[in-house]
Amino acid sequence: MTMAKELKELTSQDENYSQWYQDLVVKADLAENSAVRGCMVIKPYGYAIWEKMQRILDDKFKETGHHNAYFPLLIPKSFLSREADHVEGFAKECAVVTHYRLKNDPEGSGVIVDPAARLEEELIIRPTSETIIWNTYKNWIQSYRDLPLLINQWANVMRWEMRTRLFLRTAEFLWQEGHTAHATREEAEVEARKMQNVYADFAENYMAMPVIKGVKTESERFAGAVDTYTIEAMMQDGKALQAGTSHFLGQNFGKAFDVTFIDKEGKTDYAWATSWGVSTRLIGALIMSHSDNNGLVLPPHLAPIQVVIVPIYRSAGQLAQISEKVDKIITGLKASGISVIYDDRDTKKPGWKFAEYELKGVPVRLAMGGRDLENNTIEVMRRDTLEKETVTCEGIEAHVKNLLEEIQRNIFRKALEHREKHTVKVDTYDQFKEKLEEGNFILAHWDGTPETEERIKNETKATIRCIPFDDATPGQCMVTGKPSAQRVLFARAY
Amino acid sequence: MTMAKELKELTSQDENYSQWYQDLVVKADLAENSAVRGCMVIKPYGYAIWEKMQRILDDKFKETGHHNAYFPLLIPKSFLSREADHVEGFAKECAVVTHYRLKNDPEGSGVIVDPAARLEEELIIRPTSETIIWNTYKNWIQSYRDLPLLINQWANVMRWEMRTRLFLRTAEFLWQEGHTAHATREEAEVEARKMQNVYADFAENYMAMPVIKGVKTESERFAGAVDTYTIEAMMQDGKALQAGTSHFLGQNFGKAFDVTFIDKEGKTDYAWATSWGVSTRLIGALIMSHSDNNGLVLPPHLAPIQVVIVPIYRSAGQLAQISEKVDKIITGLKASGISVIYDDRDTKKPGWKFAEYELKGVPVRLAMGGRDLENNTIEVMRRDTLEKETVTCEGIEAHVKNLLEEIQRNIFRKALEHREKHTVKVDTYDQFKEKLEEGNFILAHWDGTPETEERIKNETKATIRCIPFDDATPGQCMVTGKPSAQRVLFARAY
Numbered sequence: 001m002t003m004a005k006e007l008k009e010l011t012s013q014d015e016n017y018s019q020w021y022q023d024l025v026v027k028a029d030l031a032e033n034s035a036v037r038g039c040m041v042i043k044p045y046g047y048a049i050w051e052k053m054q055r056i057l058d059d060k061f062k063e064t065g066h067h068n069a070y071f072p073l074l075i076p077k078s079f080l081s082r083e084a085d086h087v088e089g090f091a092k093e094c095a096v097v098t099h100y101r102l103k104n105d106p107e108g109s110g111v112i113v114d115p116a117a118r119l120e121e122e123l124i125i126r127p128t129s130e131t132i133i134w135n136t137y138k139n140w141i142q143s144y145r146d147l148p149l150l151i152n153q154w155a156n157v158m159r160w161e162m163r164t165r166l167f168l169r170t171a172e173f174l175w176q177e178g179h180t181a182h183a184t185r186e187e188a189e190v191e192a193r194k195m196q197n198v199y200a201d202f203a204e205n206y207m208a209m210p211v212i213k214g215v216k217t218e219s220e221r222f223a224g225a226v227d228t229y230t231i232e233a234m235m236q237d238g239k240a241l242q243a244g245t246s247h248f249l250g251q252n253f254g255k256a257f258d259v260t261f262i263d264k265e266g267k268t269d270y271a272w273a274t275s276w277g278v279s280t281r282l283i284g285a286l287i288m289s290h291s292d293n294n295g296l297v298l299p300p301h302l303a304p305i306q307v308v309i310v311p312i313y314r315s316a317g318q319l320a321q322i323s324e325k326v327d328k329i330i331t332g333l334k335a336s337g338i339s340v341i342y343d344d345r346d347t348k349k350p351g352w353k354f355a356e357y358e359l360k361g362v363p364v365r366l367a368m369g370g371r372d373l374e375n376n377t378i379e380v381m382r383r384d385t386l387e388k389e390t391v392t393c394e395g396i397e398a399h400v401k402n403l404l405e406e407i408q409r410n411i412f413r414k415a416l417e418h419r420e421k422h423t424v425k426v427d428t429y430d431q432f433k434e435k436l437e438e439g440n441f442i443l444a445h446w447d448g449t450p451e452t453e454e455r456i457k458n459e460t461k462a463t464i465r466c467i468p469f470d471d472a473t474p475g476q477c478m479v480t481g482k483p484s485a486q487r488v489l490f491a492r493a494y
Numbered sequence: 495m496t497m498a499k500e501l502k503e504l505t506s507q508d509e510n511y512s513q514w515y516q517d518l519v520v521k522a523d524l525a526e527n528s529a530v531r532g533c534m535v536i537k538p539y540g541y542a543i544w545e546k547m548q549r550i551l552d553d554k555f556k557e558t559g560h561h562n563a564y565f566p567l568l569i570p571k572s573f574l575s576r577e578a579d580h581v582e583g584f585a586k587e588c589a590v591v592t593h594y595r596l597k598n599d600p601e602g603s604g605v606i607v608d609p610a611a612r613l614e615e616e617l618i619i620r621p622t623s624e625t626i627i628w629n630t631y632k633n634w635i636q637s638y639r640d641l642p643l644l645i646n647q648w649a650n651v652m653r654w655e656m657r658t659r660l661f662l663r664t665a666e667f668l669w670q671e672g673h674t675a676h677a678t679r680e681e682a683e684v685e686a687r688k689m690q691n692v693y694a695d696f697a698e699n700y701m702a703m704p705v706i707k708g709v710k711t712e713s714e715r716f717a718g719a720v721d722t723y724t725i726e727a728m729m730q731d732g733k734a735l736q737a738g739t740s741h742f743l744g745q746n747f748g749k750a751f752d753v754t755f756i757d758k759e760g761k762t763d764y765a766w767a768t769s770w771g772v773s774t775r776l777i778g779a780l781i782m783s784h785s786d787n788n789g790l791v792l793p794p795h796l797a798p799i800q801v802v803i804v805p806i807y808r809s810a811g812q813l814a815q816i817s818e819k820v821d822k823i824i825t826g827l828k829a830s831g832i833s834v835i836y837d838d839r840d841t842k843k844p845g846w847k848f849a850e851y852e853l854k855g856v857p858v859r860l861a862m863g864g865r866d867l868e869n870n871t872i873e874v875m876r877r878d879t880l881e882k883e884t885v886t887c888e889g890i891e892a893h894v895k896n897l898l899e900e901i902q903r904n905i906f907r908k909a910l911e912h913r914e915k916h917t918v919k920v921d922t923y924d925q926f927k928e929k930l931e932e933g934n935f936i937l938a939h940w941d942g943t944p945e946t947e948e949r950i951k952n953e954t955k956a957t958i959r960c961i962p963f964d965d966a967t968p969g970q971c972m973v974t975g976k977p978s979a980q981r982v983l984f985a986r987a988y
Contacts, residue, residue, distance in 0.1 A: 032633075034565070034566045035566075035570060035573070035629055036568050039568060040566070041564070041630050042564040043563055044561035047561070047562050047563045047564055051562060067541070068542070068545060069536055069537055069541045070535070070536040070541055071528070072529075072533035072535065072666055073533070073567075074530050074666070076529060077604075078604060079529070080605060081605050091596040091597065091598075092596070092597075093594070093595065094594065094595060095591045095593075096591060096592065096593040096595075097589045097592075097619070098592045098607065099590040099592065100590065100654040101585070101590075102571065102581075102585040102590065103585065104585075109575070111574060111585050113571075113590050113592065113616055122607055123530065124596070125591065132529065135529055136529075145841070156567055158568075172566055172567050347639070
């Protein structure tokens with residue numbers, strides 16, 4: 001079996017989309033399952049994408065006035081119970097630390113938990129940090145002058161999920177969690193919406209992934225939130241992926257952790273809260289937005305390698321000539337802020353390299369051979385369409401720079417067209433079931449009750465992804481015929 | 495009590511150095527103890543220093559060919575036992591996860607650990623990641639072509655320390671851990687030494703903290719290492735702080751996790767390993783290298799805020815005039831890559847602000863008042879010496895830029911002079927005890943046995959910090975009179 005063949009052995013999307021995804025994550029060297037159930041190893045190439053995401057998001061958080069900080073990994077069990085909905089939402093999937101020491105096994109060669117080292121109170125590995133953070137904020141907030149408090153944390157969290165999938169749902173994942181405190185309800189609501197917009201901007205302009213902004217229904221809200229704002233994206237198989245959420249928490253955590261402040265009029269009130277987060281799950285969303293049967297398609301704004309150059313040569317002398325020309329191109333590309341690698345390894349054939357960089361989703365591939373040398377040209381292949389063209393080396397830097405932007409726009413446009421094509425308005429429940437089965441996003445009227453929502457979920461596996469912001473036309477619930485304030489977005493979801 | 499007075503209420507260094515440190519960490523808003531024993535909250539100002547450290551170190555790691563990745567937080571208990579010294583070193587301070595679910599307490603209002611959700615095998619929160627990483631490397635390494643494997647991870651780790659101190663020794667801390675695999679012993683040894691040099695360069699040129707490079711004795715080695723290379727710094731109280739270590743691990747983990755590869759000759763061998771790390775402990779080292787009774791003294795290369803500008807005004811009109819001039823200065827400073835803030839808050843007096851920015855260690859303070867307006871001048875205060883001068887606004891940007899570099903050099907020089915003044919060579923054990931008590935680093939001959947090392951430690955609390963590289967003059971052990979290959983470095987340590 002040749003390497004090139006092995007690289008191509010992706011399950012095709014049509015055959016089994018889920019298996020295609022799983023294959024691709026592993027074969028493109030993004031991540032793999034670890035020895036610990038549900039926990040993944042994020043490999044260098046996957047982590048490089050996460051680093052790019054982090055850098056961009058972190059800059060956006062700082063531009064909007066936030067500062068990073070770090071809070072403990074472990075949370076006293078009792079903290080979780082302070083907010084009733086919150087404990088209900090997270091208690092069932094908590095990793096619990098009960099002991100703080102191992103000792104030699106008197107009956108074997110290994111180590112055992114030392115029963116003498118039992119903690120007085122068990123500690124939970126954070127599934128999210130509202131409780132430990134608001135317990136800390138109690139000491140940081142006394143007056144309206146201490147507000148707003150705009151903090152973000154980059155961290156690992158753990159939720160003991162039973163069914164896990166690389167990036168999409170893992171027991172441990174990496175994320176950022178913003179936790180802000182405000183003097184007024186209005187200010188906290190503005191903050192929650194502002195961060196939803198930051199996420200939407202990131203999704204659309206960096207991930208090239210169009211999103212629908214809206215608010216969650218009560219049943220789909222974050223445990224402890226008054227309102228959960230979400231951005232929802234359509235994957236290539238028509239399923240929805242919740243790509244980021246921003247919560248208006250009201251005074252729930254202020255009350256649970258007794259965080260009060262003296263306002264301008266001298267009155268005492270509980271602080272108002274928001275929290276918001278995105279995670280390594282975004283890498284899964286990225287993959288399922290653009291990639292194909294040849295491998296990853298990465299948006300240029302997030303690709304760790306934007307351009308690869310492959311020499312095609314028959315002799316060492318020819319390679320030297322190519323390398324000399326390529327060197328100048330590399331210098332020019334780097335000067336334009338483009339990340340580029342030159343793969344002149346003599347252990348792999350050009351065809352193998354082409355397949356590898358297609359698999360890895362490098363947006364632009366340049367190749368230079370003997371004829372190019374003669375003609376002062378270079379072959380340019382764009383990963384999104386797999387189209388090739390031969391262009392002159394003069395001005396290649398500007399050509400590539402424009403092409404990268406064109407690819408970024410094109411894959412966004414393609415994803416948007418796909419979503420628009422697969423988004424339908426329906427008015428009857430039968431039509432709903434039919435269109436859902438075809439893999440669509442469905443805009444339908446709903447009577448606003450958790451009961452109807454639950455019934456639809458049980459009967460069709462579709463959930464209300466959000467109540468979109470951009471629609472306010474009333475109608476009648478497709479299931480019960482009762483009045484509906486506006487259409488809501490239904491889909492099956494990751 | 496005025497705020498300005500409160501800010502000044504640091505314990506003085508002479509009175510109680512340890513309390514001064516503790517006070518300063520809290521009052522300068524770097525970190526505080528959390529509700530979880532031994533775990534700290536790193537506050538935004540402290541975290542901003544860590545972010546600067548991370549960015550610089552990460553660039554250095556990448557320049558030396560390393561890639562970041564991420565491995566699971568949890569390690570199966572049995573992995574720890576695979577390497578005998580390693581388990582011996584870490585088993586006694588492990589946080590152990592035994593359950594994965596909580597449930598409602600049938601007899602109370604809170605939640606309890608669900609006894610039905612007990613893990614088959616307990617999981618340890620990583621105290622360091624050699625075991626989980628080498629278990630992963632087994633699948634990544636087959637041939638010499640897969641080597642070297644140069645990986646780094648930024649992560650949190652946990653060691654259940656009994657006596658903790660903010661930054662210096664905490665149950666949870668943030669760090670980076672490099673884990674590399676190589677085809678030959680020589681290459682791994684070169685890597686371990688290379689990373690020691692990267693750390694030394696960072697310590698001296700960014701932290702302005704002179705370090706002594708050397709190798710640890712057997713008793714002080716990392717659990718599982720063949721050799722531990724270290725950089726040791728002297729704190730202001732004469733105690734040593736181990737600021738970074740780089741380990742040559744031989745084939746210990748290759749063997750423990752059966753990581754073999756086919757070499758160029760077609761023979762199978764175990765992979766050779768290194769690991770190396772620095773942690774948030776460096777922030778403690780930074781504080782105890784330069785700060786004083788007025789607060790932090792931060793090296794300009796790591797200060798989150800390099801310059802603060804304070805207006806001194808009698809009227810809104812005067813403030814407007816000052817702000818107009820300051821705006822131009824800010825633009826100029828920012829264009830030079832200098833981070834600057836303008837504190838024109840009307841809720842605090844200039845004196846309060848001066849004290850606050852001294853406490854926070856901002857390297858340069860500029861102040862502009864009515865007379866400065868008339869004369870086109872500005873007052874410049876440097877934090878390291880507290881010296882003030884009034885200079886003309888023309889060319890202030892270049893002046894400040896040079897001053898920042900001068901401060902960086904000056905605090906390094908001062909720390910180096912301090913260390914040199916307090917480093918002595920002694921030849922008798924009596925002299926050793928006397929000089930140690932005075933707070934010195936001591937270079938003395940030692941017979942090379944763990945017994946003598948242990949005796950000295952028990953009798954004086956001094957440990958061998960390292961066997962320095964730059965000395966090879968033989969002599970006789972100060973305790974036993976037996977032959978000694980070279981002087982080694984003794985000190986009491988953090």
